[in-house]
Amino acid sequence: MREFLVELTTVVPEGTDPAEADRIRAAEAVRAxxxxxxxxxxxxxxxxxxxxxxxxxxxxxxxxxxxxxxGSLPLWPWMTAVVTPLQEHPNDPGRAR
Structure with missing residues (x-):
């Protein structure tokens, strides 16, 4: 598998019932x-x-x-994502793990 750096921004649509937003956030934590x-x-x-x-x-x-x-995240419809593919760096101290 390849690694990706992902920046996610979530914007709850105006008018969303706060209880519904809380329910979706709880489902998001489970899915994560x-x-x-x-x-x-x-x-x-x-x-x-x-x-x-x-x-x-x-x-x-x-x-x-x-x-x-x-796309399987419950909050995905409310998210924007910036995806950056990553590659190994020869000086990465974590490579030896």
Missing amino acids: RELASRGHLLRLWRPVGELRSIGVWCADDERELREKVL
């Missing part, structure tokens, strides 16, 4: 754990004071990432 257990979500961060998330995700290719991995 499932994707992590399957090796698709390696790391996820939220920059301090920002509403976007940055993560390292894995898939066979970008199409699978967008359609099957990210």
Whole structure:
């Protein structure tokens, strides 16, 4: 599988019932754990004071990432994604792991 750096921004549509948004966020947390257990979500961060998330995700290719991995997130219809394919760096201290 290839690794991708993904920046996700979620915007809840105006007029959405807060209870519905909370239900979808709870489902999102469950799905993220499932994707992590399957090796698709390696790391996820939220920059301090920002509403976007940055993560390292894995898939066979970008199409699978967008359609099957990210597309399976309950919040996906409310998200925009910036996907950057990653490659190994010869000086990466994590390569030896």
